[in-house]
Amino acid sequence: MKTIKYLLLIGTMMFTISSCHKLTLEPKGILDDAALLGNATGVETYLAGVYMNLPIEDFSYYVDQGFKNGNNDWDASKSWLMSVDGEAVGWPGGIDGAGGFGYWPYDQIRRINTMIENFPNYKSDYSGDSYNAFLGEAHFLRAFYYFALVKRYGGVPIIESVQSPTADPTTLAVPRSTELDVYKFIQSDLQFAMDNMAATSEPGRANKFVAAALMSRAMLYAATIARYGSYTASSPDQAAKAGYVGIPANEAANFFTASYDAANFFDTQNGGYELVGENAADKEQNYVDLFLNDNSKENILIKQYSTTSNLFYHSYDGSVSPAGDFSDWPGSEVYPSLESVELFQRLPIENTDGTPRRFDNRNQLLQGLEPRLLATVYLSGMTLRGTAFDIRRGFYRTYNGTMADAQDGVSSAPINATSNRTIATSRYQTDPALGGGAVAGKHGMWGGVENNTLTGFFIRKYVNYKASQVQAAGNSSYQSWIVFRYAEVLLNKAEAAYELGKKQEAYDLIARIRNRAGATVWTPKGAPAAIYVINGQTVDENLQFIRDERGRELMFENHRWWDLRRWRVADKVLNQAKLHGLMPYLVLDQNKYIFIREYNTDGKTYTFDVRYYYEPIPAGEINKNPSLIQNPIY
DSSP states (O other): OEEEEOOHHHHHHHHHHHHHHTTTOOSTTOOOHHHHTSSHHHHHHHHHHHHHTOOOOOTTEETTTEEOTTSSOTTGGGGOGGGTTTSEEOSSSOOOTTTOOOOOOHHHHHHHHHHHHHGGGGGGGSOHHHHHHHHHHHHHHHHHHHHHHHHHHSSOOOOOSOOOTTSOHHHHOOOOOOHHHHHHHHHHHHHHHHHHSOSOOOTTOOOHHHHHHHHHHHHHHHHHHHHHOOOOTTSSSHHHHTTSSOOOGGGHHHHHHHHHHHHHHHHHTTOOOOOTTTTOSOHHHHHHHHTTOTTOTTEEEEEEOOTTOSSSOBOHHHHHSOBTTTBSSSOOOOEEOHHHHHHHOOOSOBOTTSOBOOBSSGGGGGTTOOHHHHHHEEOTTOEETTEEOOOOOEEESOOOSOGGGGGGGOTTSGGGOTTTEEEOSSTTOEEGGGTTEESSBTTBOSSSSSSSOSSSOEEOTTOOTTSOTTTSSTTOBOOOEEEEEHHHHHHHHHHHHHHTTOHHHHHHHHHHHHHHHTOOOOOOOSSOOEEEEETTEEEEHHHHHHHHHHHHHTTTSSOHHHHHHHTTOHHHHTEEEEOEEEEEEEETTTTEEEEEEEEOTTOOEEEOOGGGGSOOOOHHHHHHOTTOOOOTTO
């Protein structure tokens, strides 16, 4: 396991070194080599700034504002990717996740190119392995930045050497490269890194297996865009005709193979990474602890935060758990959707005749649920910091109908008439029918958007249950973000294997993931039916299950938004979509609980236009560089 730990000391060293020489340095891009490239400490100092700005979509990532790197991010949950892609219901108002935030990190790419260009002059100052490792690291970092660009915009300018600010302006106006060429450039950089970096490294640095993990992810993106993307050179749009968006379909197999081979690299090179807890006795707790253990053998790369710094923290615990019993402030602001919960399994809340199943208490629903689900989501009755989640929407005086009679909870349904159903509109609302008791549970749903669930669930993954309520607050969380973990590598390999016709290998990999999760055994269909036909390519039931397994395993880890985009299904999955919640009600005349599938209480409708598969090239960059062609439909 390797970590990215941002140290104020290193940042200070960088400032000090550059300040000491600022009067003698030539124009930016030409280094004082003796200070920075002539010794290992200088190189590490130089690259620290590159790591600090690495585009990691972590706890502090705003889908509409960008990478905050742990600096005063207590409101980040209102702009999390999971609230845009439907995994969760968050702040209402329809965040435009497709519009992006104008990401254009060529200042960091210039920093990396400066090292790559000048470092060979000092090769004699290093051992062969040390020199190769540093150079490989620079190529890995450049690939990381370019991947952040290409998955947003498609083709972007490829700049491999340092541009002089005094050069002819026409030579500085570099046009976009094709999307295909950018992915090949990333592949080349990562292959160089895999070939030259060491198998292990000091905390804070990447190694060849980190590069392989990025290779596996990036090449899978390219492969699926090639296979399922519909942009072609025959399109009338200028960007499509030029290949700036879209990858030729005949490249799909090559990229699937590259993704598969990169995942296989972990086995052939004996990286020592594991799918932790495959034989654990308590698979729920094993999965919970997986995301709180920096030393887990499943972690390939993590981003750490610092309890000794006033800059490197996040606010995850304070943003996903309601204040009062479970956190201090600001209180929960994002909640798992029922669609996400039932991706694991259809909840047993309905009888065969369609009537809601009766429960003596809400905790009974927990019996028999998949351990990985229980480790990912808090349901009513589960416990955190010694207190049980108390979730109720309201009560029915009687309920004699089927689940369908509730009509997704709309007030116009006869069974939901106010004479029969009472729902809370405030936290402390009481009702004589309950002997003056509270209409809603203490933790929802009683209206508003903060500090009570809108869906009947709270997030559990990544929650630091060992912290006190006071510690679980805005700007006070320090658990690490996992950038790459071995489970994702196996999922990448399974998807690539299936697409390459290695179907049994794909099934075996999914079986391992599900066994670790404590999930039921999956039996692939011998003659799978088609789920989608996209760009002339069929996505069958078995491939869809593999994709869904990715959704289950990587839930709330900021993968789904990009997966829906690269699979080219976002405009279908998020087509006028309204997400649901699971609403617990007390039925008074039976003194039993029922659970009703209803629209979540924020009422937001999700829409994804086909143009959103690519973000618009930032207008400011086009103004500076007229050779940049805007993406289609913008």
